[in-house]
Amino acid sequence: MTPDEQQLAEGFLFTDQYQLTMAQLYVEQGMHDLPAQFDYTFRSYPDYGKHQAGYCVAAGLGWLLDWLDRSRPTDADLELLASHESATGERLFRQPFLDWLRTEVDFTRVSIRAIPEGRVVHPNEPIAIVEGPLAIAQILETSLLNHLNYQTLIATKASRVSEAGRGRPVLDFGLRRAPGVAGNAASRAALIGGADFTSNVGVSHVLGHLPKGTHGHSMVQVFMALGGGELEAFRKFANAYPDDCVLLVDTIDTVDSGVPNAITVFEELRAAGHEPVGIRLDSGDLAYLAIQAARLLNDAGFPEPGIVLSSNLDELAIWQILRQIEDEAPSYGVDPAAL
Structure with missing residues (x-):
């Protein structure tokens, strides 16, 4: 991707289409500023087939907060949304909603209370609680789930591997098999979960670790x-x-x-x-x-x-x-x- 394409894919529009259609409905019905609370939980521990985890390790919050700090609707974002058409060729996202996005959407209007990264968490108990205006909190949902779900899965696996090693050093070497740049999130989560080092050079330096590796x-x-x-x-x-x-x-x-x-x-x-x-x-x-x-x-x-x-x-x-x-x-x- 070009830098502009990366900004488009990973910025404010890093969300699902239905979050935006619901938000527009709330705006048009005058419901968008209603106070809302969303609780983030998970239903069950990871199931690995032959065995199952008995706990999870929370991860991903730091990068979610970074995303919130830098994500605002840009002119390019709004131009693209304005080009969306309905099945009959009419504008899907109408001007009042686009104006609301331009002037009112600010994730600082949302508060998040969350379990710190690296803590053990369990099913059906809130890991994060989001409070804020209904429409803004709704738009946030997809990014929150993306950042927390994946890294929590990886941190949990890393914790279990580290525990099985009985104190022996554990090196994350998963970047080459990770799904694209999500490998960076995986390496970060592995360190949170208990890996001592990662072979991922860039993320190691971002997080203040020395990368480790041998030869092939x-x-x-x-x-x-x-x-x-x-x-x-x-x-x-x-x-x-x-x-x-x-x-x-x-x-x-x-x-x-x-x-x-x-x-x-x-x-x-x-x-x-x-x-x-x-x-x-x-x-x-x-x-x-x-x-x-x-x-x-x-x-x-x-x-x-x-x-x-x-x-x-x-x-x-x-x-x-x-x-x-x-x-x-x-x-x-x-x-x-x-x-």
Whole structure:
């Protein structure tokens, strides 16, 4: 979108058509300034199919308030509304309503009492209470639901994932799969819900966090395509980031190639006065591979580097991985508490 199109799509007209048709009806009936109260609630906890949440975490209020501060009907907005036609070709939005939008619509006339972001909330209890003139509060409804519903869902999921991790660091890496720029809202909500970091660079800086990430399989594949290999890729990455080196070890074969090559590079880092940060596993039986990787790292004298797990992890998958590690790690001489 162009900047003007983005302003049009995300400004005052970031609402549903029926909010405007109802508001016009209220104006024409002289009802628009009646005091009104809207309570925002939700009916049930998120249902994930195999399991269901038992709580939600409120999120989205901050960006809703930002939207309210910057959203007013513009001349461009009003010109577009004036062009709407009914089924018979008459103007759908009539001049008195457009004049009211131009002169009377100001979201500072509305008050919102709401549960702070990051608090636990439950069904059928008000999360936000909107009070103000009927027509203005009506127009606000869609934006409020959009900002609060989505971020609350993401914050709730992040909280559950964090809880399942039992205090282990959680990194949000969902931007690439998010629906467009809603990925920014999702990253923000994940941090509210309990993620320690996000890979989303822009939102991290907006919120005062450091973005986190490792490298992709494509980096290893690039070096392989150019006649090098995994070890060369690891060496180049380690040379570039000697104090922040986390190597993705499953591009070829985790146990027979990735971890041994990582150990070689870690030894070179240590000889140069640096300590490696860790490795990442992104495929396969993550619990089994984490145990085997830990065994190899321990035997090579690297008990400290972390093992980052990724790939479609939700709270249930994390719970299952940790249970498997607890059951199987001791038989390989690996302390489950160290993973």
